[in-house]
Amino acid sequence: MRPGEISYRHAEPVMGTVVSIDVRPQGLPMASTRAAVARACEVLHRADEMFSLYKPESPLSRLRRGEIELEECPAEVSDIVTLCEQAKVASDGWFDPWRLPGGFDPTGLVKGWAAAEAAHVLEAAGVGAGMVNAAGDIASFGRPSHRDAWRVGIRTPESPDLLSCVIDLRGSVATSGRYERGDHVWDVVAGRPAAGVASATVCGPDLVLADAFATGLVAAGSAGLDAVTGAGYQALLLLEDGESVATAEFPSLSAV
């Protein structure tokens, strides 16, 4: 940080995790900055209310039990369904929340969506630059005043204390991995938990799509990379045998 640049950080416990927000007001008064961060947090909590599967009365939980129809849900729920459809098409079917055990489960996409919405709120409020990190899925806008981009480390699958590489981030980055919640990434094509890819990291303009690609790539492996680059995104796969595969323009600053 260059001397003089103000950084305001906030950590919000929400969605079963902690979302950290780092904003650089870059001219916006501090009172307005704080107010913007508070509104961004409201967005995160609303997403949690809508989509938590741990809350039996959330609209998504009720939809999955068949108690209500999609038309009866808040508008955000149908927005998410539409985004899931788009992500399924873009990923050549590798991301498919309809083919998961237990029925339609868009939660793989919701965390990134909520972080992106929170980032939009901050940007619209006039915050100069900011980063919303929803437990590893990051939406950013602008840049720190002394650098061309945000600098983000990608953790290794083996240890949260180790980084595989550091990237120059413009836009969004999402990482999915088998270490996340056991074998929670489901290979929808083979009909079993995914194996082979330890983690997949995807960078690009939109966090929702990056998140969907990352989830899909854990199942698809290298076979899914064409769909990712075709959509204008870049990916890094860390394989269980210790090898790694990155697309040509993956913004890595250090060897992986």
Place this chain on the structure above:
Amino acid sequence: MKRAPIVLTGTAAGLIAVIGYHAATPQAALTSGTSAGPGASTLNVGGTSTTASSSATKSSAATAAKTAKTTTASSAQTTRSAVGSDVQFQYGDMEVKVTMTGSRITDVSVVKADVYDQHSYEINQYAIPYLKTEALKAQSASIDGVSGASYTSAAYEQSLQSAIDKLKA
């Protein structure tokens, strides 16, 4: 090409931002006491408090500490540990231990994590260290964040907070 990981070094002072405890380092960040919601905020002007504490550690210890565990106090600061309350959560129950040197958190570990099934065991194995990662990343002046798949438990935070409260009392 085989991967060669980058080791994150430093102490766990960054955890402060996550769990709502503010250390009093010499160049400490201004604390925002008016933030909305249950989260914690810090306001940093011209250099973060974590940067200050990392460089202080390096300059005071000729043999640079590699991990939080081996970081030692350079002066008369005392090192104390406390175990937080046993907190029940969705998949079991856990206790978190925190170690502080002076006013800085220097280590966080899970001393007990009883879980109900294999799936929960995996969650604990792979996901609980996430907050520690957040803490460690904040020590590194050269990066702004860490991307990685994760899952965290409110029980972890709760037990950690109670351990810190014990040390502060």
